[in-house]
Amino acid sequence: MSRARYKGAEAGSGTFSGAGFAVKLVLIALVDALGVFGVLAAWRAGSWGILAAMVALLVAANWVYFTKRALPLKYILPGLAFLLVYQVYVVGYTGYVAFTNYGDGHNSTKEQAVDALLVQNERRVEGSPALPLTVVEDGDGELGFAVVEDGAAEVGTAEEPLVAAPDATIDAGAVTEVPGWTVLDRATVLQRQDEVTTLRVPVSDDAADGSVRTQDARTGYVFQPVLEYDEAADTMTDTSTGVVYTPNDDGQFESADGETLPVGWRVTVGFENFATAFGDERYAGPFVKILLWTFAFAVLSVVTTFALGMFLAMVFNDPRLRGRKVYRTLMILPYAMPGFLAALLWSGMLNKSFGVINQVLLGGAAIPWLTDPWLAKLSVLGVNLWLGFPYMFLICTGALQSLPGDVYEAARIDGAGKWRTWRSITMPLLLVATAPLLISSFAFNFNNFTLIKMLTGGGPRFDDASVPLGHTDILISMVYNVSGLDGSAPRDYGLASALSIVIFVVVGVISAIAFRQTRKLEELS
Amino acid sequence: MRRSILLASALATTLALTACGSGEPSGDSSADADASAKPSALGSLTVWVDETREAAVTTAAEAYEAESGVDVEIVQKNFEDIRADFLAQVPTGEGPDITVGAHDWLGEFTANGVVAPIELGDKAGDFIPVSVQAFTQDGQVYGLPYAIENIALIRNTELAPEAPKTYDDMVAAGKKAGTKFPFLIQSDGDKGDPYTYYPFQTSFGAPVFEQNDDGSYRPELALGGENGEAFATWLGEQGDEGNLSIDISYDIAVEAFAKGQSPFVIGGPWMLEQFKDLDLAVDPIPAPGDQPAQPFVGVQGFYVSAQSKNALLANDFLVNYMSTPEAQTALFEAGGRPPALVEAADAASEDPLVAGFREVGASAVPMPSIPEMGSVWSFWGVTEASIISGKADDPVKAWNKMVSDIEGALG
Structure with missing residues (x-):
């Protein structure tokens, strides 16, 4: 697909004829069709942001591929579009959430919170009977309920309380016909279900008697609201106690004496999340330890995997070795395994009493691989070494094979030994090629959540800390825990986003510095 | 000229896609459009289920669709x-109308x-009281x-012909049977x-x-104090003696019991599938403390989304179709969890094992x-694990630290 598009782009930029242009036409037509479909779908769903973005992208795509002036864009537009959608938007949204209190108790919009509070606080009147119910409509199209109470039919609407309807026909316990009213069939009821479920028919003129509502259009019950929402004043009133609740800055209804109603909504809270992230004393001690371990883990992971990978690459690069291809294929196997699966397998194999390592390899030893703080760290590094060296092996093999032979010849003529050649020629040249990958590997391991979560779950726990964090927790798994995403605390997406941004800044700064250093390396060669 | 070809083909494809798109019964955003486009369709319900319940809910759904x-x-x-x-999805309006769930999500x-x-x-009134109670909050029923599911003592009758009365009886009987483990209880x-250790804890009154x-519960911790400390001390002792071990995972426990390596395992009905070849009995969990050993009971049920656009259908489907003995029995047969509807539970209790779990659940x-x-x-x-494994030298101290840490987390 992408190759075809390139062809089309080239042909299109040159001449306006030939098979290339036809291919381009078809592809663009396809993209446009998909785009217009997306726009229509967004229109229907009322997602205006998505709609605007899609229109902009569509216009950009058509302009780029039909103008003669945007040759570079023809190549990078698809990548740019995906970058915008999958990276920039996600980062932007995370940034936005970091400044809100999105989380448990502040899960949705105010409107929904009001709805939820009202529906949760509408109580069935105690001892009231279940009323067989029929949905009816008067001449003006207004809905009403016809119910049977004690064998007698009654009809009413939202405006008119229930009144007896002695001439109604009752069949099998429910009203089937009322003069002056049309009984709605099931299909019509379902089409108007929103109206039906929100309809409240007062039992009498006295509001304190409650009103009939139904959830399934078959049976009605008498309900009485406990909370009432005053839209104009934007307040909630508890009808049983008379307490008035007003909205506060945290996105909750609060009474005069500070009591809040349970369901809140999302509001922006400024830098509060960042303050919380660094303000909780219980996290201060563990945080330093975890930060240090995160750096140690990321650096050591890169160093060990690179060392082993490079060593193996050099060994298998020796033409005197037979069956190199077979060995190389075997070396890459750990890389082909999904990381989380491998971590799970290893956590089983390292089990103190039943794991293969202790039972079979070490003849029944009871080494606490995953439960001793230092051994657990060693295990994490070991498993990551096993997982990561094939990657380093691959890139080092590639880099080694592209090293020029003449410099080695020159070294030999100058009388350099093997160690000297490796130190002064192989290593620097290899680093030029692999340094950017080492930096990305560092960034990856800095946030290697899967390994930690699957292998140790962060354990063993700190004995002296009062928060559920452990010796092998890294920053990202700490974020997962602190913000309650693992279920051990109230969920707080705002806090999680704020902490993620902090980690993003840390990794970004380190990577930027490292890239600067790499440039020096390139100048050397 | 060429532009118009492009326009025409784009239009044609869009139309084709739109046609396909609105043909799908994919609920949510297109549901309203469907309803207006095809007056014959009465709407659609989206139900989230997990793997073990899918077949049973599908059967009930087909009956509902037909009617x-x-x-x-x-x-x-x-x-x-x-x-x-x-x-996450309900507030966006993209969530389902109904979902399956556990009662402890309610809060x-x-x-x-x-x-x-x-x-x-x-x-x-047709349901076992504890099941409706579990879904009740502040006088309202939400599911x-x-x-109903709970754990109990599963006994291999060949290895242990009699139900043990106390915890010590169980250990003694297990040792007498000469198997690798006197009894099995999973840890992680x-x-x-x-969860699995809870009956032991309640027997100490904590x-x-x-x-x-x-x-219903109120958020005041009760697991501390003298009773909690007694339980912690007991955990430490049993860990030292080797009766309890944190290395016995669920898989290890199930496999060992299936191989006849222990006469007892503490576990739930979800294990029975693996024990088909054994002669089993289900008994109350023997108490190490002086009070009854009460396990947790979990209730499974269906929730209706607060943002459902089909609330009427959702309630109709649940209250009038999923509460029938047929539907509840089908769910029981699919998942092996004893039904919450009394009529279906009575039918399921013909199986002595189900009856055994139900009896333990009655006092849970x-x-x-x-x-x-x-x-x-x-x-x-x-904390329990560190006491059992001996990592925490002083069980009482570890337990009290846990209580204060939880209090710190509750704020």
Whole structure:
């Protein structure tokens, strides 16, 4: 697909004829069709942001591929579009959430919170009977309920309380016909279900008697609201106690004496999340330890995997070795395994009493691989070494094979030994090629959540800390825990986003510095 | 000229795509469009279920579809994902109309306003009381219960012909049987398993939270104090003696019991599948303390989304179709969890094993559904594990630190 598009782009930029242009036409037509479909779908769903973005992208795509002036864009537009959608938007949204209190108790919009509070606080009147119910409509199209109470039919609407309807026909316990009213069939009821479920028919003129509502259009019950929402004043009133609740800055209804109603909504809270992230004393001690371990883990992971990978690459690069291809294929196997699966397998194999390592390899030893703080760290590094060296092996093999032979010849003529050649020629040249990958590997391991979560779950726990964090927790798994995403605390997406941004800044700064250093390396060669 | 070809082909493809798109019964955003486009379709319901319940719910849904002409779309999800996804998706309007779930999610669901109450009316009386009670908060019912599950003592009758009366009896009988383990109870490494260990804890009179008269919990810790310390001391002793071990995971426990390496295992009905070849009995869990050993009872049920556009259908489907003995029995047969509907439970109790679990469940306590419970789990299990493994030298000190840590987390 992408190759075809390139062809089309080239042909299109040159001449306006030939098979290339036809291919381009078809592809663009396809993209446009998909785009217009997306726009229509967004229109229907009322997602205006998505709609605007899609229109902009569509216009950009058509302009780029039909103008003669945007040759570079023809190549990078698809990548740019995906970058915008999958990276920039996600980062932007995370940034936005970091400044809100999105989380448990502040899960949705105010409107929904009001709805939820009202529906949760509408109580069935105690001892009231279940009323067989029929949905009816008067001449003006207004809905009403016809119910049977004690064998007698009654009809009413939202405006008119229930009144007896002695001439109604009752069949099998429910009203089937009322003069002056049309009984709605099931299909019509379902089409108007929103109206039906929100309809409240007062039992009498006295509001304190409650009103009939139904959830399934078959049976009605008498309900009485406990909370009432005053839209104009934007307040909630508890009808049983008379307490008035007003909205506060945290996105909750609060009474005069500070009591809040349970369901809140999302509001922006400024830098509060960042303050919380660094303000909780219980996290201060563990945080330093975890930060240090995160750096140690990321650096050591890169160093060990690179060392082993490079060593193996050099060994298998020796033409005197037979069956190199077979060995190389075997070396890459750990890389082909999904990381989380491998971590799970290893956590089983390292089990103190039943794991293969202790039972079979070490003849029944009871080494606490995953439960001793230092051994657990060693295990994490070991498993990551096993997982990561094939990657380093691959890139080092590639880099080694592209090293020029003449410099080695020159070294030999100058009388350099093997160690000297490796130190002064192989290593620097290899680093030029692999340094950017080492930096990305560092960034990856800095946030290697899967390994930690699957292998140790962060354990063993700190004995002296009062928060559920452990010796092998890294920053990202700490974020997962602190913000309650693992279920051990109230969920707080705002806090999680704020902490993620902090980690993003840390990794970004380190990577930027490292890239600067790499440039020096390139100048050397 | 060429532009017009382009326009024409783009239009044609769009039209074709739109046609395909609106043909799909994919609920949510296109549901309203469907309803207006095809007056014959009465709407559609989206139901989230997990793998073990899919077949049974599909059967009930087909019956409902046939009778009411409504499309029911069953979406299969991982049970572990449902809780978080439901919380995240309902407010966006993309969530389902109905989801399967456990009763202990209720506190979080109501605090976030994502579930709507269900009026069971007189049908409430047809259910085993604890099941409706578990889904009740502040006098409102929020879910249709369908299954009750709890753990009990599963006994291999060949190795141990009699039910043990006390914990010591059980250990003695297990040692007499000469098997590799006197009895089996699962743990999860250094994370522990407070759910499975809970009956031992209650026998020392140290429940996790204070309970109100109506069975609901209030967020006041009750697992500390003298009773909690006695339990901690006992855990330490049993760990030293080797009766309890944190290295016995669920898989190891099930496999060992299936191989006849122990006469007893403490576990739930979900294990029975693996023990088909054994002669079994299900007994109450023997108490190491002086009070009865009460396990947690968990209730499974269906929740209705607070943002459902098909609330009428959703309630109709649950209250009038999923509460029938046929539907509840089908769910029982699919998942092996004893039904919550009395009539279906009675039928299922013909199996002595199901009856055994039900009997233990009758005296069990519901798992707390208050949101504070989330903060308890992670401290609780790890502390138990560290006491059992001997990592914590002083069980009482470790237990008291746990209590103060939980209090710190609750704020």
